[in-house]
Amino acid sequence: MLKGFRDFISRGNVVDLAVAVVIGAAFTLVINALVEGFVSPLIAAIFGEPDLSRVMTFTINEAEFSIGLILDALFNFLCVAAAVYFFIVTPINKLRELKAREPESEEEAVPAEEILLLREIRDALRDRV
Template sequence: MLQDLKKFLMRGNVVDLAVAVVIGAAFGLVVSSFVDNIINPIIAAIFGEPDISQVAAITLRESAEGDAVLRIGAFLQQVLDFVIIGTALFFVVQSFQKLQERRANQEVPAEETPTPTDEALLLSEIRDLLKSQAS
């Protein structure tokens, strides 16, 4: 059972997925920082609110149990985060697809094998001679 678990975890798809989740989480933090530190101060300067989530907050009903507040700005902030992440991912995927197309068309060599040095050629000739003498 442990062998099967090890085989499952070491498959390329699982490792790739784990890397994607970690990178996605880190990218989400970058976007949140961008919104908090760049977009929100601009919103504060325009609307006079500390951040976009406070813009268009409408109290529908006040009560002792709690207020019913319609938070349009908070929704808009989540939409803004989504648009930023989606745009960045679009450009990453487009770049990857273009690279794949170029590789398929032989415009970009996948990985070139280095040409052997003179010493390596000489050593391989010596090896071949020794093999032929041993036979």
């Protein structure tokens, strides 16, 4: 049972996923700080409010509704998604594309002796028929 758990944890994709979650959480904190420290105050200044969450608020029967709070969450999501796409996904795709374009090494281009021998036998049999 413990061996199975150890094998599961030591798989490459599980470790990669764990690293991605940690890096993603840290990256999200940076982007949220950028949004909260710059983008949200800029948009709030445009609407004349000190905080984006106070934009377009209204009260019905003592219940306060805030469209600005929804906008704030939407801007945070869009900024994180854009940053992840442009700073992580796009460069990784470029690296994969460049790696795929690399020519095969000479060792891989030359077939093994057995393959060459089998090709000769095939050609000889084809010529007999």
